[in-house]
Amino acid sequence: MNSKSIAIIRDLIYVITGILFCGFALKGFLVPNQFFDGGITGISLLIHEIYHVNIAYVIVLANLPLIVMGAFQVSKKFALKTLACVILLGICLLYVPYPIITSDKLLVSIFGGVFMGIGVGLSMRGGCALDGIEVLALYTLKRSSFTISEIILGINIIIFLIAAVHLGLPTALYSILTYYTASRAITFVIEGLEEYTAVNIISAQSEHIKEKLVKEMGKGITVYKGERGFLKESFDVHHPVDIVFTVVTRFEVRRLKNKVHEVDPQAFVYTSTIKEAAGGILKKRAREH
Incomplete structure (x- = not known):
């Protein structure tokens, strides 16, 4: 069949x-x-x-x-x-x-x-x-x-x-x-239970975070080039930074945050819900229409 x-x-x-x-x-x-x-x-x-x-x-x-x-x-x-x-x-x-x-x-x-x-x-x-x-x-x-x-x-x-x-x-x-x-x-x-969550991570320790996400969690990542700094008291001071993006199920969000904070407790992590995701290395199949 x-x-x-x-x-x-x-x-x-x-x-x-x-x-x-x-x-x-x-x-x-x-x-x-x-x-x-x-x-x-x-x-x-x-x-x-x-x-x-x-x-x-x-x-x-x-x-x-x-x-x-x-x-x-x-x-x-x-x-x-x-x-x-x-x-x-x-x-x-x-x-x-x-x-x-x-x-x-x-x-x-x-x-x-x-x-x-x-x-x-x-x-x-x-x-x-x-x-x-x-x-x-x-x-x-x-x-x-x-x-x-x-x-x-x-x-x-x-x-x-x-x-x-x-x-x-x-x-x-x-x-x-x-x-x-x-x-x-x-x-x-x-x-379903595997509703996906998009995660963005901004950290000075991005190299170590990438390694943990890929090697320990088996996740695919995408890296954006950005700049960090721009504080009120030091607006002219800024540094290049890799912004790490990945997609996880909502049950993996807590584990991911724990691993990120093991590397950098000051890392900025923000999440957003994804209604549909397919392709890449995602294991969940795409739905047919």
Whole structure:
């Protein structure tokens, strides 16, 4: 079996597992308790509660315009995969007999969001989307000065305000917690435990630090040429310095800092989160889209 076939099977497993998790979140937690989420799923749940239309049909129909839009904004392949994914979710909601887990509002808002986030995150790793809100945001982005995050936030604020009017403020507030939990779960599933961190190190002992990073931690490094000094009391005094850059997982940050401070306790170390990284000597594979 070649690598392409393995990738297709892996993506299929991601998508099917994601659909099952989303179905579990909807039928086991959110729908029986009149809770909802953000995005197109939230709109579908609102329509279901207000007009009592079967949630399976509503989710499919609500996503169709955005799937068509996705064919132009992203790619036709993405749109077809997303269409198949959404239809499978509708079938899952119609025929899989999920049990109702709990009616406790706090448990519903937290674990409904967790399972929904896991499902959406897994489907995204499989190369499709169970919620078309990002496609709508991309479409709006080209016609406004707002960022994608601002557009999504604005859409969700409208959803929660409508829900507060029709379903009551407590339900809307609990559902905001569901949305937050789901968004964090999506991030966790997509980024994983090995979320990467960029590290920059400025030190007069950069040669020894390079040696520790490469030989003891097995890290690849990049070196920028810079200057240090420029203090208020001695602004004209400055020296050339190598600025060492490397990428580590967040679990390695503490170990790296300890090794740097063994060499130079006064070293300036600053970090920033990387959303995606691939290539070089990174061991983690690049995700397929």
